[in-house]
Amino acid sequence: MGDVAMTAPVLNALVKQHPELRIIMLTKEPLTPIFEGIPNLQVFIADVNGRHKGLKGLWKLHKELMEYPISAVADLHNVLRSNILKRYFRLAKVPFAQINKGRREKRALTSAKNKEFKPLKSTLQRYCEVFDSLGYPLQLPTVKPLEQKALSQQTLGLIGKDNRQKWIGIAPFAAFPGKTYPYKLMEEVIKGLDNTNKYKIFLFGGEEDRSSMIKTANKSRNVVNMAGVVDLSQELELISHLDLMISMDSANAHLSAMYGIPTITLWGVTHPYAGFYPFGQDPDYALTSDRSRYPLIPTSIYGKKVPKGYEHVMETILPEQVLNKVYSVLS
Template sequence: MVTNRPKHILVIRLSAMGDVAMTVPVILGVISKYPQVKITILTKAFTAPIFNDIPNVSIFKADVKGRHKGVVGLWKLYKELKTLQIDAVADIHNVLRSTILKQFFRLSSIPFVQLDKGRAEKKALIDPNRSTFKPLKTTFGRYADVFSALGFSVTQSEMKTLLQKKVPDAFSDFTSIGSQQLIGIAPFAAFKGKMYPLALMETVIDQLDKTNQYKIILFGGGAKEVEVLGNWEKQFENCTNAAGKLSFSDELALISNLKLMLAMDSGNAHLAAMFGVPTVTIWGVTHPYAGFSPFNQPEENALLSDRNKYPAIPTSIYGNKFPDGYDRVMETITPNTVIQKITELLDRKA
């Protein structure tokens, strides 16, 4: 524990998008509770817009593939960061790059606290021969522990979400769509083990579209994803593809205006939750017990694959590993189950 609270904290969180988004409620909580503190976020250029408009927070963009590449590049990065007059470092990433930076900051005797990722606990959680099955500490709790060690304790109840932003001009018509509710669907994930089968997702979209009660915005990225989403946009009357049409800043603004987001255990779920948008998540071979549920979302908003039929779930933390026969676990979550959860939440808000 640092006895004298630092005035300027460097926060390191370089990737991935969902993990970066999960820092937001914690940082907002710290800034709100300790308004005298200044925070600089060290992150990649792509994720920088996540922190736009947060008071007392500035961004330092890490160029890890350019001038900050390798040990020599990290030394340059350290020298650049030192000019900011950093008082302490909250490393909520804890990877090789940040560990090397830690050694450099030690030269200046600057306090440097690193995230405890709970690797042993997570390894035990995905062991098919596990003796216990219980929730691990949330990622938000792990991030908060780092700030607490620097003298800035913050509880989950003190964490906050971002305010709604102005709808991007390209989608301004969606603010006056009559009785239709604006919902988002992000059907993709980094690994197959976390992605609802596209045929089943198409059924979900088809059934929602036929009601004419919703305006559905599709989110994704990459050429193949844009192609799939573009085809759905053509196929369904109340469906619009946002992928590839907006800057990341505008995409965040659009997400902030949703009435609900349907996503996988993936980055888009966390982007929606950081704005306080009700978020339904579909889980395959991963599980909320690993601590990666979106912020402040009720437990029942997570639709889980059947562990009675597939008892080894969770088979991995990131969805990249699963045993033979576990490639179809998400088929145990029917489209009707997904639709019922969406309508239930929207009816409750109406």
């Protein structure tokens, strides 16, 4: 989801700088709310577990897409399915440009031996380069955040009375343990913010995270659990109105960043140098684990690989550091 969220401000800038373009965004159905409000863009659902499954399904998908007057294809994913589609479109002589993910540089960055620890090109810059290669130049500095969404009555009914507190979102979980801040430490952060009575705190996460966050909300004065309560469309409404987001190196960081919300990120065995730093964020908003104690960081791009002895790297980020960063940003 994070990769998809990073495409949204780029596509928004693309259609505004090239208003003659019409975009058909091929994505999975749950992700369609990310693209709501982008002009000249319609979503086409890839049913990869149904009618578009397998080689025959991808051929069917290609034929369905060819019913549109497609003049070029921009592959912002570069995975097995899109590489198969590339062959089909090239048979139809449709220009096809793919993102260069920089896999070799990323292997060097995450290598345990002869590590090349240096910042890599951002994923957003790589997206821009795909469109540039198709003849639609797009400069990254011209990419701007999406506009704030209106809060629906349903969402307003869920979040309760606005008592002029600043709104902070916290997404305390991630897909892999290697980049998830210990929840006991995050509870200290939440308690510290809650005790000031200055902030309304919204907890975001998946259905599997809900029970932990309900317990936290129940013992707090200003904390509201949103996990399993709202759908993605409502979540985006709320996120676009936050004063601040605290997130792991995960999707919620990119969802808030695409609306220009100040986003503090906590990094474990991954690192901002890999090119997945949230769009438009001050580099100072990243809190990284201690590389002097754990020099192999980053050990992987997505946080899957956790070497022996690196299971607790995020404990080097103290709750006091997170709180001080919040106070600094919101001041």
